[in-house]
Each structure stands twice: as structure tokens, then as C-alpha cells.
Amino acid sequence: MIGDATALRFDPILPWWVVAVLAGLALLVAGFALWRGLRGWAWRGLAGLAAGLALAGPALEIGSRTGLSDIVILVDDRSASQDLPERGDQTDAAIDGLSRQIAALPDTELRRVTVGDDPDGTLLGTAITRAVAAEPDARLAGVIAVTDGQIHDPAILPQDMPAPFHVLLTGREQDWDRRLVIEEAPAFGLIDQEVSVRLRIEDQGDVPAGLQGRSANLRVSVDGEEELSFAVPVGQSLTLPLTLTHAGQNVVQIGFEAPDPAQGDAELTDRNNSAAISINGVRDRLRVLLVSGEPHAGERTWRNLLKSDAAVDLIHFTILRPPDKSDGVPVNELSLIAFPTRELFLQRIDDFDLIIFDRYRVRGILPPDYFQNITRYVRDGGAILVAAGPEMASVESLNLSPLGSVLPARPTGRIIDQPFTPELTEDGRRHPVTAGLPGAPDGDDGSASDGGDGWGRWLRMAEVEPDPQAQVAMTGAEDKPLLILRREGEGRVAMLTSDQVWLWGRGFEGGGPQLEMLRRIAHWSMKEPELEEEALLADVSGGMDVRFTRRTMQDSAGPLTITRPDGETEELPLTEAGPGRFVADWTAPQPGLYHLQDGDLRRVLALGPAAPREFEQTVASADTLSPLVQKTDGGVVRLSDGVPDLRTVAPGRSAHGRGVARDWIAITPREAATVTGLQRRPILPGWAWLLLIAGLIVAGWLSEGRAGRGSPGGGGLPNDAAGAGGRG
Incomplete structure (x- = not known):
């Protein structure tokens, strides 16, 4: 479309105020002449105005215009919910049909925008806003969205637009779906304590009559274990109690059985029938019982380690006066606390996560029944750590008590009194308790694998024979086992065959990773997930x-x-x-x-999320997009009734209606154009203005001259007076 546009422009020779003053003087002179009754005042006024107009520089500005094509934006929703039954075929048919109809319109361009999946859902509002903002308002003829109406950024939708907005809705009117809604779920929970998950099962859309009011069969599983199943009402919130059994991530899978299709049309999808929730299990506080058989240099090492951890509740007993000690001091004169053996090892033993025997001797303080109860505690999931000294090779060894059945090694009765450097075994380099310990020696010279000076030496250890099922993580003198780890039933047992670990803490010969190693041993015994070997x-x-x-x-x-x-x-x-x-x-x-x-x-x-956001609402609905449709006089058409016809209407008229066979939607041609050339031509050349002004002045002078010759006060006498004189 090509055409010309003509406009009057002014290019004054003098400033506008000068031109205005001259035009005003001309009008003033003409007005004065009119007041005095002088002939020719009109010509003089026109001459003054012509002079002012000439000084204003009037010219014709002629522009060449080229028409611009109209733009139609076609939004193609290809999010996951559009893969539900029939929606993909409906979308393909609508896109193909509209593309052909738009291509057949003269001077019309198609802009196609595809909306895919996003972690935040269907961002249809963002796509529409960006597409509209990218096009000039003067060329936008319409926006058509082929979608199921599920939009997760409605606040981003434009409030208005200069062209009709239409929604072609996929799906069917009889669609329905049943989904699981997680209303509230904790991110953390205490181990062996109850946590609650609030949920509900709700129906959407046209629910079949045979399924209305019926309960659903809910299934619950933790970490893929055996499922629990029970019936729950539909449409009501309920609280599901759960108990976390271990530290770290606990994955709770909740779902329900899909409704029986025999009761009516099948639901849209079963992808929203289940949800996965991750709850991190944490211990309230680690409860540790430390029993030191006698005061010694390494006793405070254990105490300092455990007391420095704010998450540990420590109960520490040191046996200062065993029952076999006879020094003649009456018991009622001693200021010592009696060892509460019955409370600790019978009544409250299951309250502890770890029991440490530090250089403990069997001296009759704990009767055999108590040791048997400790053995039961270990096999039921408890943990024992034995830090042995010379007593391990004596007749007072724990190995000779009923507890010996769960210990990972048997003493030979020999004490090795010679300096040695602890070393990692092949199992020790793999086991998370000892793998990667700082400064671990790697070579015959005891140098560290990380380039350091290696570990300091210890001075004494007991010789033991490890159980075949145990894992030897560290060795000492003569390559004898130094640190032995073993699983016993549901519990853990660790044994350190030397009481010299405190030398590392004192920095003897450079020391070693004392606190890190003891921390790992203790936490492995208490089944911390980051220290599991498998x-x-x-x-x-x-x-x-x-x-x-x-x-x-x-x-x-x-x-x-x-x-x-x-x-x-x-x-x-x-x-x-x-x-x-x-x-x-x-x-x-x-x-x-x-x-x-x-x-x-x-x-x-x-x-991803507990349940896919794309399937939270699956029944197609245009409720979110309807306000924008109404503001722009657009329409909502269900594609289940067929692809609508495309028409053109004038701006301001309704852009949606019902035809003979199907609905129709319309776009509004904009007839936009752009100026491609510009010419300026003066109305009159300078010499023509001079002739015009001069001609008007001469016309005024001639008008006055004619009037002067015919007036009574001219040069001759009146006829009557002349005649009278002649007769006299």
C-alpha cells in the first residue's frame, strides 16, 4: 500500500513575533481606514496580511507513505499438561488451521511463540507479555493462545492490549481428574519421634456419578519399604503420622490407587496421584555413656571430644575406688558417688546411642546379667566402643565377660611395649572412618601421602586376633590390628587396642588427627549416614x-x-x-x-517438587485468562467443538461470534504505514509574493483615486453654481 500525505508547514524568514507585529499593524491600518470611511481599506488590509504571510514562509510538505503489514501472534502451549489425552492432536490441528488462514489474509504476518516446560510451571503470562512488547502497537492485529489455560504466572499477564485476545481451549467439557494434595510436610524430623504430614485427595472437573462420595485407597511407603494401605475420604484434609527410623534423607512416597474406569470416564492422568517427600532425619541429641575403668592420661581425651560437641549429651563415670580395694576407709566417710549400675545398664540402657568402655576392667562392679543385657542392647541396634589398655591382656579383660561374644577381636594375653606408627590397611583406606585421615602415612619411611611429616608414634598396644567378620582399619606394631570395626546384629562394635591415642593430642612427634579419628569412630558407631561403609x-x-x-x-x-x-x-x-x-x-x-x-x-x-506442578490442575479452564479476553473483546473457544474460522473486523466491534457451522474469531486490521520520503514546496515563489502585495496596494490606490474624482469637493464648481453665474 503506497500513498502520499500532504501537510502545510511554515518556515518564517523573521521571528514569529516580528511577523505577528507586522500583521497586527496591517490590520490596525485597515481598521483605521474603515473608521474614517476611506475607500480601499480592504485592499490595504489584504496587502498587509499578504506581506505577513510571505514573511511566515508557507510551504507544502509532501510525504510518501508505504503501508505496513498487520501482525498476529499465535501462542502455542507445549507444556507437559498439553500431553494429556487428545490435547496434543487438538493443538496440532488448531495451529495448522490458523496458520493457513492467517497466511491467506493480505498484508498479514504470523508470529508464532512456543511455550515449553519450566521448573516453575507454565509461564504463559511471561511469553505473552514478551511477545506483545516486541511488536509495535500500531501493527498488532490480534493475539491467539492455544492452551489448556493452566498458567503459573498470571501476575505477568498484560492488563490490556491494543488488539483482540483469543483463547482456544484444549480438552473436553466432560474431563475430570483426582489428585493428591500435600498441604503441609516438614523438612526435618527427629529420629524415632513422630512427624505429621497433612494431605487431602480432591476431585476436579465433571466427576462421574459412580465415583462421587466414595473413598480412596491411600498407600504410604518410607524409603521404598513395604507399603501401608488404608481407605480415606475424598475432599477432606487428614493428618498422616510418620516415624523416621534413621538419620539423613527419608523419602516418603504417598499415593492412591487410580479410580476404576468401569465407574465412568477414566481420569485425565495418574501422574498427580502420588507425591514424594524428602524429610531429613536428625537426632535430637546423641546420648553417650562413657565409663572409665581408672584415671589415666587418655581419659580426658574422650571427655574433651564428647563435651566439645553441642549435639552430645555425655554421662561420664570414672571408677576411682573399685570394690576389691581395701584401704580401711569406712564407706560412709567417702565423698564418692556410687556407680548407678542398675539404672544405667538395666533400666535406661536403651536411652543411650553409644557406650564407651575406656580401660575398663571386670572387677565385679557389673554382674554377668548386666553384661548380657549390654550384649542384647548391641544386637538390637546399640553401639559399643572399647578403648583397651594393658587390662585387655589380663584376667580382667572384657573379652572374658558375656560381652566378649560381640567384641570384634580376642586378646592373646601379650602386651607389645615398643614404639610404632599407626598405619592404614587396605580396608582402612576404603572405610569412611579412616579413609582420607589427614597426614595418613603412605610409604616405608612413614611419610604422608599429602606431603606432610606423617603421624607421630604410639608406645604400647595389646595383641589381639580379629574376628573373620571384622574389618581391620588400622595396624600398629608388627602389623597387629589396632582399630577393628564390626557389625553385630543391628548394632556396631569398635575396638581400639591401645590407650595411647592421647599422644597425638599432646603433639608427640608431630601428633596426628586424634579428634577427627575418634569423632569418626564414635559417629560410625551411632550410624551416621556419612560414615556408612556401604x-x-x-x-x-x-x-x-x-x-x-x-x-x-x-x-x-x-x-x-x-x-x-x-x-x-x-x-x-x-x-x-x-x-x-x-x-x-x-x-x-x-x-x-x-x-x-x-x-x-x-x-x-x-x-523436583513433591508433586509435578504442571499436573496440580489438569482440567482445562480459561478462568485465569478470561479478564484479558473480556477487556479486548476477544473470545474463548473450545477446540473440542472444532477449529474456529478467522475473520477481520473493524476496531471496536466484537471479535468473536457463532457462525452457521462453528464459532469464529476475528482480528482487527491496523492499516499502519511508514513515511519513506519527504518533499517541501513553497506555496508561491518570492517574486509572486511581491507581485501579489504590489497588486493589492495598487488596487487600493486606484480605488481611492476613483472615489476622489467623483466627490463634491473635487477641483471644479457644482453644475448649479456654474449655471447661475452664467445667467447673471
Whole structure:
């Protein structure tokens, strides 16, 4: 479309105020002449105005215009909820049909915007706002969105737009869905204490009559263990009590069985029928009982370690006066506290997470029944740590008590009194209790693998024979076992066959990682997840990227079997990253619950939100988009009734209606144009203005001259007077 646009412009020769003064003087002179009754005042006034107009420099400005095409924005919603039954085919048909109709319109361009999945849901508002802002208002003829109406950023939608906004709604009017809603779930919970999850099951859309008012069968599983199932009412909030059994991540999977399709139309999807919640299990406080058989230099080492940890509740008893000591002092004159053996080892023993026997001798303080109860405590999940001294090789050794059945080694009765440097075994380099200890020696000269001076020496240890099922993590003199670890039933037992660890704390010959090693031994005994020797860890760095770490005492691991939320499986090879540590990087294809397995080791991993946000609302609805549709005189059309026809209407008229066969929607042609050229032509050239002004002045002079010759006061006498004189 090409055309010309003409406009009058002024380019004054003198300042505008000078031109205005001259025009005013001309009008004043003409007015004065009119007042005096002089002929020719009009010509003089016109001459003055012509002079002022000439000084104003009038000119014609002629511009060449080129028409611009109209723009129609077509928003294509391809989020996950658009993959529900029939919606994909409806969207494809609508996009193809509208693209053809828009292409057939003259001077009309199509801008197609595709909206995909986002971690925050369907960001349809952001896509529409950006697309509208990118186009000039003068060219925008319409915006058409093909969507199910599920939008998670409604606040970003434009408040208004200069063209009609239409919504072509996918889905069907009879669609319905049942979903699980997690109303409240804790991020942390105390181990062995009850936590609560509040949830409800709700129906959306046109629920079949056969399913209205009926209960749902809820299933609950923690860490992939056996499911618990029970019936719950639909549409009512309920509180689900759970008890966390271990520290670290506890994955709670909650779901319900899909409704029976025989009762009516099947629900839209079962992807919102379950949710995965990660609750981090933490200990309220670690309760530790430390029993020192006698005062010695290393006693305070244990006390300082445990008291420095604010998460540890420590009860420490040191036996200062054993029952077999006879010094003649009456008991009622002693200021010592009696050892509450019955309360500690019978009544309250299960309250402790760890019991440490530090150089403890069997002297009759604890009867055999008490040791049997300690053995039961270990096999039921408790932990024992024995820090032995010379008493281990004597007749007062704990190994000779009923507790000896769970200890990881048997003493030979020999004490090795010679300096030695503790060293890690092959198992020790793999076991998380000792792996990576700072300054660990790696060589015959005792030098450290990290370039340091290595560890200081100890001076004494007891010789023991380890149990075949135990793991020797460190050795001492003559390569004899120094640190032995063993699982017993559900519990843990650790044994340190020397009482010289305090030498590291004093810095003897450079010292060593005393506090770090003792902390790891104690925390491994209390089953802290980061110190498990057989473990599968998943570090979610961000989004769907995961790094798997497999810790094992074996020489190899993997491949890791991953079961996706949709039931498909894949195998991921693991690469050795260090002794007993294998890693792999992986990107999950979608949010959801993943089951991991390597041999007998299983784990559940939850990625993304507790339930996919895209499926929180699945029934198609235009409620969120309707205000913008109404403001722009657009329309909402269900694609289940067919793809609407596309028309053009004038701005201000309704852009939606019902035709003979189907609905129609309309766009408003804008007829926008841009100026491509500009010319300026004076109305009259300078000489023409001079002729015009001069002609008007001459016309005024002639008008006055004619009037003067015919007036009574001219040069001759009146006719009557002349005639009278003649007769006389």
C-alpha cells in the first residue's frame, strides 16, 4: 500500500513575533481606514496580511507513505499438561488451521511463540507479555493462545492490549481428574519421634456419578519399604503420622490407587496421584555413656571430644575406688558417688546411642546379667566402643565377660611395649572412618601421602586376633590390628587396642588427627549416614543434575540400575574415584521419584517438587485468562467443538461470534504505514509574493483615486453654481 500525505508547514524568514507585529499593524491600518470611511481599506488590509504571510514562509510538505503489514501472534502451549489425552492432536490441528488462514489474509504476518516446560510451571503470562512488547502497537492485529489455560504466572499477564485476545481451549467439557494434595510436610524430623504430614485427595472437573462420595485407597511407603494401605475420604484434609527410623534423607512416597474406569470416564492422568517427600532425619541429641575403668592420661581425651560437641549429651563415670580395694576407709566417710549400675545398664540402657568402655576392667562392679543385657542392647541396634589398655591382656579383660561374644577381636594375653606408627590397611583406606585421615602415612619411611611429616608414634598396644567378620582399619606394631570395626546384629562394635591415642593430642612427634579419628569412630558407631561403609549417595547440585557416589569395601561397584517414574530402567556405569569410592554424573529426564539399586543396596531419590506442578490442575479452564479476553473483546473457544474460522473486523466491534457451522474469531486490521520520503514546496515563489502585495496596494490606490474624482469637493464648481453665474 503506497500513498502520499500532504501537510502545510511554515518556515518564517523573521521571528514569529516580528511577523505577528507586522500583521497586527496591517490590520490596525485597515481598521483605521474603515473608521474614517476611506475607500480601499480592504485592499490595504489584504496587502498587509499578504506581506505577513510571505514573511511566515508557507510551504507544502509532501510525504510518501508505504503501508505496513498487520501482525498476529499465535501462542502455542507445549507444556507437559498439553500431553494429556487428545490435547496434543487438538493443538496440532488448531495451529495448522490458523496458520493457513492467517497466511491467506493480505498484508498479514504470523508470529508464532512456543511455550515449553519450566521448573516453575507454565509461564504463559511471561511469553505473552514478551511477545506483545516486541511488536509495535500500531501493527498488532490480534493475539491467539492455544492452551489448556493452566498458567503459573498470571501476575505477568498484560492488563490490556491494543488488539483482540483469543483463547482456544484444549480438552473436553466432560474431563475430570483426582489428585493428591500435600498441604503441609516438614523438612526435618527427629529420629524415632513422630512427624505429621497433612494431605487431602480432591476431585476436579465433571466427576462421574459412580465415583462421587466414595473413598480412596491411600498407600504410604518410607524409603521404598513395604507399603501401608488404608481407605480415606475424598475432599477432606487428614493428618498422616510418620516415624523416621534413621538419620539423613527419608523419602516418603504417598499415593492412591487410580479410580476404576468401569465407574465412568477414566481420569485425565495418574501422574498427580502420588507425591514424594524428602524429610531429613536428625537426632535430637546423641546420648553417650562413657565409663572409665581408672584415671589415666587418655581419659580426658574422650571427655574433651564428647563435651566439645553441642549435639552430645555425655554421662561420664570414672571408677576411682573399685570394690576389691581395701584401704580401711569406712564407706560412709567417702565423698564418692556410687556407680548407678542398675539404672544405667538395666533400666535406661536403651536411652543411650553409644557406650564407651575406656580401660575398663571386670572387677565385679557389673554382674554377668548386666553384661548380657549390654550384649542384647548391641544386637538390637546399640553401639559399643572399647578403648583397651594393658587390662585387655589380663584376667580382667572384657573379652572374658558375656560381652566378649560381640567384641570384634580376642586378646592373646601379650602386651607389645615398643614404639610404632599407626598405619592404614587396605580396608582402612576404603572405610569412611579412616579413609582420607589427614597426614595418613603412605610409604616405608612413614611419610604422608599429602606431603606432610606423617603421624607421630604410639608406645604400647595389646595383641589381639580379629574376628573373620571384622574389618581391620588400622595396624600398629608388627602389623597387629589396632582399630577393628564390626557389625553385630543391628548394632556396631569398635575396638581400639591401645590407650595411647592421647599422644597425638599432646603433639608427640608431630601428633596426628586424634579428634577427627575418634569423632569418626564414635559417629560410625551411632550410624551416621556419612560414615556408612556401604552407601549410595546422591548429590543434587541443581535442577536435574545428580552426582552418584557409591561407597563400598569391595574392589568394584555398579552398574547402577535406575528406575524412572514412568517405570523404564537404565543402567549407569560407575567410575572409580578413589579407594572404595565410585562416582557417576547423570541428568534426570524429568522430576519425580527414582529407584536406585546396586546389588542388594537400594535407595529412593526424589527430584523436583513433591508433586509435578504442571499436573496440580489438569482440567482445562480459561478462568485465569478470561479478564484479558473480556477487556479486548476477544473470545474463548473450545477446540473440542472444532477449529474456529478467522475473520477481520473493524476496531471496536466484537471479535468473536457463532457462525452457521462453528464459532469464529476475528482480528482487527491496523492499516499502519511508514513515511519513506519527504518533499517541501513553497506555496508561491518570492517574486509572486511581491507581485501579489504590489497588486493589492495598487488596487487600493486606484480605488481611492476613483472615489476622489467623483466627490463634491473635487477641483471644479457644482453644475448649479456654474449655471447661475452664467445667467447673471
